[in-house]
Amino acid sequence: MIPKRTFDAVIVGGGGAGLRSALQLAQADLKVAVLSKVFPTRSHTVSAQGGITAALANVSEDNWHWHMYDTVKGSDYLGDQDAIEFMCRNAPAAVYELEHMGLPFSRLDNGKIYQRPFGGQSKEYGGEQAVRTCAAADRTGHALLHTLYQRNIAARTQFFDEFFALDLVRDDEGYILGVVALEIESGEAWLFEARATLLATGGAARIFRHSTNAHINTGDGLGMVLRAGLPLEDMEFWQFHPTGIPEVGSLITEGVRGEGGYLINKEGEAFMTRYAPHARDLASRDVVSRAIAQEIQAGRGCGEHGDYVHLKIDHIGADRIKERLPGIRELSMQFAGVDPCEAPIPVTPTAHYMMGGIPSNLHGQVVAPVRYGPEEPVPGLYAVGECACVSVHGANRLGGNSLLDLVVFGRAAGLHMVEYLAENPFPRPVPQEAVDRVLARLARWDRPGDERVAQVRLEMQKIMQAHCGVYRNAALLQSGIDKLNDVEARLERAGLTDRSRVFNTARLEALELENLLPIARATLVSALARQESRGAHSREDFPQRDDDHWLRHTLYSLRDDPLDYKPVRLKPLTVDTFQPKARTY
Amino acid sequence: MRFQIYRYDPESGAAPRMQSYTLDFDPRGRKVLDALMALKELDETLAFRRSCREGVCGSDAVNVNGRNVLACVTPLAGLREPIVVRPLPRLPVIRDLIVDMAQFFQHYRAVKPYLINLDPEPENERLQSPAERAELDGLWECILCGCCTTACPSFWWNPERFLGPAALMQGYRFIADSRDQATDERLDYLEDPYRLFRCHGIMNCVEVCPKGLNPTAAIGKIKALLVKRAF
Numbered sequence: 001m002i003p004k005r006t007f008d009a010v011i012v013g014g015g016g017a018g019l020r021s022a023l024q025l026a027q028a029d030l031k032v033a034v035l036s037k038v039f040p041t042r043s044h045t046v047s048a049q050g051g052i053t054a055a056l057a058n059v060s061e062d063n064w065h066w067h068m069y070d071t072v073k074g075s076d077y078l079g080d081q082d083a084i085e086f087m088c089r090n091a092p093a094a095v096y097e098l099e100h101m102g103l104p105f106s107r108l109d110n111g112k113i114y115q116r117p118f119g120g121q122s123k124e125y126g127g128e129q130a131v132r133t134c135a136a137a138d139r140t141g142h143a144l145l146h147t148l149y150q151r152n153i154a155a156r157t158q159f160f161d162e163f164f165a166l167d168l169v170r171d172d173e174g175y176i177l178g179v180v181a182l183e184i185e186s187g188e189a190w191l192f193e194a195r196a197t198l199l200a201t202g203g204a205a206r207i208f209r210h211s212t213n214a215h216i217n218t219g220d221g222l223g224m225v226l227r228a229g230l231p232l233e234d235m236e237f238w239q240f241h242p243t244g245i246p247e248v249g250s251l252i253t254e255g256v257r258g259e260g261g262y263l264i265n266k267e268g269e270a271f272m273t274r275y276a277p278h279a280r281d282l283a284s285r286d287v288v289s290r291a292i293a294q295e296i297q298a299g300r301g302c303g304e305h306g307d308y309v310h311l312k313i314d315h316i317g318a319d320r321i322k323e324r325l326p327g328i329r330e331l332s333m334q335f336a337g338v339d340p341c342e343a344p345i346p347v348t349p350t351a352h353y354m355m356g357g358i359p360s361n362l363h364g365q366v367v368a369p370v371r372y373g374p375e376e377p378v379p380g381l382y383a384v385g386e387c388a389c390v391s392v393h394g395a396n397r398l399g400g401n402s403l404l405d406l407v408v409f410g411r412a413a414g415l416h417m418v419e420y421l422a423e424n425p426f427p428r429p430v431p432q433e434a435v436d437r438v439l440a441r442l443a444r445w446d447r448p449g450d451e452r453v454a455q456v457r458l459e460m461q462k463i464m465q466a467h468c469g470v471y472r473n474a475a476l477l478q479s480g481i482d483k484l485n486d487v488e489a490r491l492e493r494a495g496l497t498d499r500s501r502v503f504n505t506a507r508l509e510a511l512e513l514e515n516l517l518p519i520a521r522a523t524l525v526s527a528l529a530r531q532e533s534r535g536a537h538s539r540e541d542f543p544q545r546d547d548d549h550w551l552r553h554t555l556y557s558l559r560d561d562p563l564d565y566k567p568v569r570l571k572p573l574t575v576d577t578f579q580p581k582a583r584t585y
Numbered sequence: 586m587r588f589q590i591y592r593y594d595p596e597s598g599a600a601p602r603m604q605s606y607t608l609d610f611d612p613r614g615r616k617v618l619d620a621l622m623a624l625k626e627l628d629e630t631l632a633f634r635r636s637c638r639e640g641v642c643g644s645d646a647v648n649v650n651g652r653n654v655l656a657c658v659t660p661l662a663g664l665r666e667p668i669v670v671r672p673l674p675r676l677p678v679i680r681d682l683i684v685d686m687a688q689f690f691q692h693y694r695a696v697k698p699y700l701i702n703l704d705p706e707p708e709n710e711r712l713q714s715p716a717e718r719a720e721l722d723g724l725w726e727c728i729l730c731g732c733c734t735t736a737c738p739s740f741w742w743n744p745e746r747f748l749g750p751a752a753l754m755q756g757y758r759f760i761a762d763s764r765d766q767a768t769d770e771r772l773d774y775l776e777d778p779y780r781l782f783r784c785h786g787i788m789n790c791v792e793v794c795p796k797g798l799n800p801t802a803a804i805g806k807i808k809a810l811l812v813k814r815a816f
Contacts, residue, residue, distance in 0.1 A: 038634070039686070041729055042642040056709075099710040102700030102764065104718065104725045111712030139726060142641060146725070150699035185679060214637040250639045331639060334658050337614070454626045498630040502595050503680040506629035 002180070002189045002435065007033045007158075008421050010178055010194040012165040012221060014040030016141070016406035017385025018200030019148035021364070024414020026155035030421060033192060035163040035181050037216065037508075040149050044202050044214040045406065048141025049327060050118060050255035051133035052098075052407075053400030054091035058112040059131040064088045066123055067132060069578055071401060074120045074284050075394025076535035076545065077580035078234070078553070080569035083362045083390040087401075087408045089573075094407045095134050103147040105136050106324075116258040116324075120284040120398040120585070129282060133400040138253050138327045144403055163190070164508060165220060167438040168197065168228045168381070169430055174370070176380035177430050179224075180438040184508065187501025189442060191435060195424050196417045198382040199224065199358060199366075200410070205238065207520040208351035209458075209465035212244050212251040221387040223515025225358050226522070230368050230378060231555040231564065233389040234356035235519070236527035236537045239397055240470050242288040244350025246308045248335045252328055252347055254399040256340075257281040259324050261313035263292065264344065265300040271309075276585040283585035286396040286536045289349035293470045302346065310344035349470050353397055355536065356526075357389035359555065364388070364413025369555065374566040380424075382417060384409045391553065394568075395535020441514075445507050449495025453510045456490045460513075463487065464520050468527060473540040477528040484521055491517060522556040529563050530554065547580050586610050586620065587667035590631065593678050601678065605667065612661035617649055617670070620661055621682075633682040640795060643730030646673055647682050653732035655795045673735040675744060689731050692748040696756035696774070701767035717763040724758035724803060726796050727751060733790035733800055739783040746779035750790035750800030753781060757803040760810065768810075776811055 009025050011018045014036030025032040036043065055062040068088040072079055099105055099113060106114035113134045121130040136143035152159075162184040169177045169191070178193040204219025205211040222232055242263070243252040257263075262270050262281045275291035276283035283291075292309050301307050313321060318341040321329055325340070332338050332345045359367050364384045365377040385406045392405055467480025491513065498506040532546035533539050555564040570577045586608050593601035606624055618635055625631045633656070636644040640658035647656050648671040650664055661668070676684035702711075734740050734749030748756070756775060759765045775781045781804070790800040 038636055038642075038644060039690075039729075042634075042636040042644045044637065044642075046642050046728075047637050047639065096708075096710050100702075100706045102759075102762070104721050104762070105710070107713050107715045107718045109715060111714050113710050136725075139641070142728070143725065153694055154697075154699045214642065216636045248639075327641070334640065452626075452629075454629075496629060500594065500596050500630070503632050503683050505632045506625075 002191055002439070004191040004193060005033065006193045006427070007031045008194060009196040009198065009417055010035060010192045011198045011200060012179060013043070013200035013202060013385070014038070014159070015043035015200060015202050015385060016045035016144055016148060016403060017410045018198070019145070019152055020407045020410025021198050021200065021384055021414040021417070022157045023148065023151050023155055024411055025417060026152065026157040028418045030418065033158050033160055035160045035165055035179070035192065037162060037164040037184065037220070039161050040159065041145055043145060044217055045141045045145040047214060047251065048144070048403055049138045049251060049253035050258065051116065051135035051140045051400050052095060052144065052403035053118065053133045053398065054095040054404065055088070055132055056092050056095065056113060056115060056134065058108060059115045061123060062130055062132055064091060065575065066125060066130060067091065069125045070120050070122055071392065071398055072578045073126070073583055074396055074398040076396055076583055077394065077547070077551065078391065078534060078568055079394030080391050081572040081577060082569050083392045085572040085575060086362045087392050087404060090408045091404050094404065094411065098144060098147060098407065101147050101151050103136065103143050105134060116255055117282060118258050118399045119254050119282045119288070121282070129279070133255070133258065135255065138255055138325045141403060164511065165224065166442060166511065168224050169434045170228050171428055171431055171434065174379060175428055176378060177428055180435055182442065185503055187504055189439060191430065193427065193430060195421055195427055196380050196382065198364065198384060198413060198417065199387055200383070200385045201387045203354045203386040204516060204519045205351040205354065207460065207464045207516050207523065209461040210244070210247065210249045211351040212241055212249050218512035218516050219387070219519045220512065220515045221383065222358060222519050225366070226518050226558045229557070230366065231359060231557045232356060232522050233359040233553050233555055234391060234526070235522040235556055236530050236554060237355035237395050237535060238351055238523065239285055239353040239355060239536050240289040240349040241352035242285055242292055242349055243311055243347035244352070245331070245335050246346055246348045249350050250331050250335050251352065252311060252332065252345055254285070256311060256313050256325060256328055259313070259320065260316045261311055264310045264312055265295045266302045266306065267300060271295055279585035284396055285399065287585055289470050290538060292349050308346045308348040311347045312344040313340050314342055314344070353402065354386055355389070355391070355393040355395065355397055357387050358383040360384070360388040360390055362390060362409070362412060363416035364409055365416065369564060369566065382413045384413045395537060445496055445510050446499055447495055449493050451490045451494040453494050453496070453506065453513055456487060456494055457513050457516070459490070460484065460487050460517060460520050464523070468523055471538050471540050472527055474528060477524055481524045481528065484524060488517060518558060526554045526556050526563065551580065586612060586661065588620065588624065589667045589669045590624070591671040592681055595680060615661050616657055617654070617659045617661060617668070618645055618656040621656055621670070632680045641728060643728035646730040646732045647671065648673055653736045653793045655730060655732070658795060673731055675735050675741045686731060688744055689734055689749070689751070692752035693729065693755060695748060696752050697767070697771065698755045698759065700759060700762060700765050702764055703766060711764050713763050720761045720763070721758060723798055724754055724761060727754060727798060728796060730795065732793045732795055736789040736793045738787055738789070739785060743779055743783055747783035748780045750784070750804065753784065753807065754798065754800040754803040757807050760807065772811055772814060775807055781807060
């Protein structure tokens with residue numbers, strides 16, 4: 001039997017979502033453990049730049065209902081309107097709460113929180129540009145993550161740093177009873193028993209060759225959910241951020257365009273006026289990414305290979321750049337060799353954010369089509385943040401809504417878990433087979449093999465980059481799936497040359513790849529099936545949105561790729577539905 | 586390119602050693618982390634931490650050619666060969682380039698790195714003028730990588746008792762925050778011959794900080810407040 005620890009709740013992931021939920025539980029005097037495969041402040045939330053969106057109206061008139069409209073429209077009407085209402089309505093309180101916690105927001109002259117314009121934001125339901133994104137310079141994610149970590153120190157949350165969760169433990173009745181995790185330093189497996197388990201494992205854009213994501217974004221929670229026999233939702237929807245640094249992938253925040261920057265092609269033309277005459281450079285990200293892709297396709301890209309465009313910001317002046325965008329200047333100088341105070345930054349659409357994920361409801365409960373309906377809660381299992389699909393982002397996320405998602409639903413999940421734990425006071429017995437299955441998966445990597453993990457991973461990333469980018473079509477996706485079959489077979493034959501126990505990062509990367517590969521497959525299969533273009537999913541062979549057939553969420557499960565679907569929740573909590581209509585910016 | 590990398594495998598029972606590697610690699614535009622990852626493809630047993638690969642998460646602090654740096658933002662071009670990569674100094678090594686940061690984070694927690702304000706929370710944000718907020722610039726951006734503290738001779742001498750530049754700067758980050766009400770309590774804790782006063786202004790911390798921050802200045806401000814408080 002492996003060593004065991006027992007808690008009321010276990011949280012997997014130490015980013016913004018995990019830490020916000022943990023705080024709620026710790027403040028309720030529950031025993032909560034946060035497992036994180038890296039020290040919490042190394043989590044990818046730290047890389048978020050531009051800000052967190054909330055209708056505070058500090059700079060110009062605003063209200064949450066406008067924010068809701070923009071988010072529904074941004075989602076290309078695939079977002080669930082009850083969840084979107086919940087998020088936008090709670091946004092101001094969530095931001096004030098962060099400020100009270102100590103988050104060092106930038107300030108306006110009157111002492112209120114600084115806000116900047118971001119893409120897809122409007123007043124009066126599609127009117128003038130709104131100014132809605134609250135920022136701490138261009139390091140808002142850093143500020144948010146560190147603040148939440150600090151509050152958890154104050155609340156005495158128990159952290160298990162550098163513990164890698166392997167799999168959920170589930171009993172025959174479907175209750176989730178905790179996780180088995182690997183203590184990375186010792187190489188030992190532990191059982192973390194808990195009456196409630198929350199997954200906050202972040203995104204998985206490392207399935208792509210070029211991504212803004214950290215190396216650690218390997219979708220571990222999604223892999224765990226698939227292996228537990230549960231589905232993933234809307235995996236065809238990946239956001240390609242318009243402005244990543246070519247090759248390297250580092251993100252250049254939308255805040256650069258919010259502060260007055262604009263995109264130009266090799267002829268020096270500010271081309272966004274042709275694609276989005278009204279919002280121009282602050283159109284939704286999917287719109288801007290497609291515009292850049294088309295410019296590059298038409299031979300108007302910059303550089304030797306014409307494979308990127310330029311983002312110009314020097315005209316706002318060096319002082320403002322240094323004050324408002326210091327992190328961007330640093331990244332641009334380090335990774336593009338360009339000082340944005342003097343010259344434009346080279347940028348290209350780069351895989352950035354997973355709109356899909358683990359299906360959940362607005363209490364953070366994981367829901368699956370079992371027994372009575374399409375959205376039955378899985379007892380004891382929660383998911384929040386990028387790994388979850390509530391779905392507030394639908395087919396395309398708006399900038400500044402992801403940090404908001406983390407704190408609003410992190411808090412909601414924490415609150416619901418407190419209730420759930422009170423209603424379920426007694427632990428259920430952990431079936432030994434459930435633990436043994438996980439240990440067998442771990443032991444598999446003691447077997448020798450002739451394929452190397454790094455090569456298999458690279459092959460998968462190349463396939464996803466080539467077959468599942470900004471524009472897709474049936475032939476491309478089908479051949480992607482065929483190639484991925486080979487990669488999956490290669491993973492079967494892979495083995496490690498390092499079979500030590502202490503801090504074996506090779507084994508860790510192998511286990512991470514076991515999470516990435518099924519996510520890549522879920523993406524290709526879901527994308528091939530969806531015969532329409534909506535939000536970030538652009539099919540050359542089906543260029544129109546098709547609400548009659550496709551205003552619904554995809555559900556992908558592991559066995560033989562069966563796809564299931566469920567309806568979009570068009571009915572908000574209290575206000576009227578925003579009916580789907582043509583989406584222009 | 587030629588590398589010499591510190592290797593330590595606690596399971597082997599062997600003493601730490603320097604291992605030479607040669608890599609066929611175009612250094613242009615590439616960073617030390619790119620080289621480490623390429624080496625790991627050749628030799629899976631090489632262990633190091635990494636996450637964001639863009640200098641914001643603080644995972645991959647190592648010592649390169651005698652200087653504490655973040656591997657992911659340190660250009661290979663211009664480094665003297667063989668490029669010598671070691672773990673951060675003075676912390677226990679777990680394996681290869683991976684150090685045990687427990688002591689470092691214990692000092693961080695010791696300064697109560699969170700806002701203390703016991704007033705009832707207002708309905709909206711607490712107000713803070715841009716000038717008050719500017720007092721935090723150069724403090725809150727710390728990524729807790731440990732480059733500064735492990736470059737500090739005072740920390741080398743008294744790692745258990747001297748808090749080190751990173752923790753002290755975070756202590757000052759809250760003293761400097763116009764919203765914080767615990768300045769006295771914080772100063773009481775810091776007024777100690779070891780915790781604070783082992784800083785002798787050597788300024789290695791300033792020299793190595795990959796984010797261009799100045800812990801020595803922050804420590805100086807704490808000392809100035811203590812002096813002011815004494816009279």
